[in-house]
Amino acid sequence: MIALLAATLLATSAPQQPPVFRAEVDVVRVEVLVTRGGSPVRGLGAADFEVRDNGRLQALDPILEEETPVDAILVLDTSGSVNGPKLDALKAAARAFLDGLREGEQAALLAFHHEVQLLEPLTADVGAVRRALDRASPRGSTALVDAVYSALRLREPGERRTAIVVFSDGLENVSWLPASDVVEAASRSNVIVYGVAVRGEGDPKERFLTEVVRATGGQLFEASSERDLRARFLDVLGDIRARYVLSYAPAGTGSAGWHALAVRLRRGKGNVLARPGYWRYAP
Helix, strand or coil, X not given: CCCHHHHHHHXXXXXXXXXXXXXXXXXXXXXXXXXXXXXXXXXXXXXXXXXXXXXXECCECCCCCCCCCEEEEEEEECCCCCCXXXXXXXXXXXXXXXXXXXXXXXXXXXXXXCCEEEEEEEECCHHHHHHHHCCCCCCCCCCXXXXXXXXXXXXXXXXXXXXXXXXXXXXXXXXXXXHHHHHHHHHCCCEEEEEXXXXXXXXXXXXXXXXXXHHHCCCEEEECCXXXXXXXXXXXXXXXXXXXXXXXXXXXXXXCEEEEEEEEECCCCCEEECCCEEEECCC
């Protein structure tokens, strides 16, 4: 039996009505990471980028929102395998991430095993989220898919940038929701999903986590052991801070439905990472 949070979400809101990455007739915002040799490229302006929406070149707003606040929803695996030193390392890594949040940014904490538990809702009181970490305890199986969907439902559609940071050390094995439906819900949202995984040599990858990260333009960071967790969580924070936010009023891109996005540099070299597209809804 899953916890009240997940049970309520699953009973009252199926994935056909997820939070959406909306663009009716207003503005589309796309978060973009540019790297060269594995390091973020700084100091770019809107004129350095080219964005095509359904193949049509778009006129970008000249203002880049590099310092826009980012809210963070931590989604932490507390199944039975995350115990002892691993749990201690996870909590320390999460606290280091929270220490890097800035004034005006919010955080929330979800823990999951065979249940999904909302330990602290989105709040500007980051200290409350730190204290909530103490209530996370390991037991049971791994409802990873349900946990990610629960996190998506915490954020209402709006202007605030939001990152969902998911930690798991194993494979999904007990969720109610189909993984494909939650990947679809994530692709319709305006969040970026990041993954942090602990995986030994030869261990299989969690396919769902890989797919949901890709669908939102995020990244999956892998730790070789619990000793690496703090560094990987800080890698996520560094990725968030390095992203540019491009914006444009869509023109000539067609009506409602899926819109494919292609983002590239106009000049210079670099690897560009952004969400592959968004859903546009009829007014």
